[in-house]
Amino acid sequence: MAGTKTTPEEIPLRSDPAKRLRDLLGPKTRKHVDLMEKVKAHYVTTDRDERLKTEIEVMIENAVQRLDPSRPYGADNRREGTAVAIVAESGAGKTSAMRHYLKNNPFFPNYGNPDGGCPLITVGVKSPCNLRNLGMGTLRAAGYLARTEKRESEAWPMAAYQMQDQEILFVAYEEAQRIIQQANRTERGKVIETLAGLMTDTVWPLHLILSGLPRLKALFQDSFLEDAKPDSPERKAHITLKRRTRFVEFAPIDLKADRKDIDSGIEEYAKLGGVSLKLLKEGEMRARLSHAAAYQFGLFWDLTTLAIDACLRSGRKEVELDDYADGYATRTMEPVELNPFAVDHWNAIDTSIIQRHPEDQIDTKPRGKRSKPERRRGDD
Incomplete structure (x- = not known):
């Protein structure tokens, strides 16, 4: 009826689009989806989970220590940050291992909820990885909702302020091997100086988790900066990054040992x-x-x-x-x-x-006759 007012209680709430689709499924399909959701979410623990837990908790121990025990806690009384590098082949389960560790973890309550007060955020490193893209990824992960891309000189100061404002102490960079793919020598140096600077910041030092493919290890080799002079700021920053990083490697399957x-x-x-x-x-x-x-x-x-x-x-x-x-x-x-x-x-x-990784170069070599993937049983 024209002119009839609708009360807030009568306005249907806008639910998640996936939830709306799920509600439309038939009983049989819904039952299958419910079951497979639990199967896909399952995680099998191994000894590597204990190693990951140990290394991250060593980092937490460093984060809670004061520079001067006689003074109260505060941003100006914290030790400089450290880093953990999680290195494994694609498909090893690096992301799943981190999610398993963070799930219901009292050190990181409400992980994944931007309003939950969790002291850890996760940033997906995009390709190509330059300092501007990395800064915008960090800024958005810290809860800053920006439609426009900021300049490099704006993104990082804003990210630093946002992380301090949200009381974030740990930043996890996933797919960090994409830093290695940056061929520009100047950009490499800037990324190294920035990562080291995050850990040694006198106002708000951060602790880093870098996860990626085995080529991530090249980030910590002297050749990464090629001709950088020993006394250059970027070389000093590189030494700082290497000195402050501990490693966790996930080995491939060994059927006998595992x-x-x-x-x-x-x-x-x-x-x-x-x-x-x-x-x-x-x-x-x-x-x-x-x-x-x-x-x-x-x-x-x-x-x-x-x-x-x-x-x-x-x-x-x-x-x-x-x-x-x-x-x-x-x-x-x-x-x-x-x-x-x-x-x-x-x-x-x-x-x-x-x-095969999304950013990997497509293999153009023939791998045998290509045909439509075949099911082994009939279509009945």
């Missing part, structure tokens, strides 16, 4: 998914799966999750080899002759395609 963790993970996923994974009791199947996953723990469980999904969609309760073949084809778009779950010569197939 057997206990793999056994536990298989039981956990089978229970969560309500399926049988008895095929993974076989040594050859484990070797085949490890090879398909490029020997990375994260991908090992990702492929298992895809296989469970394929199995349940087919109305079965026992995961089969074909389910893994379907999952690999879905993930990589590889033809059947290059699918390690579909051929006998699986150990001769180059499975590194499963690790």
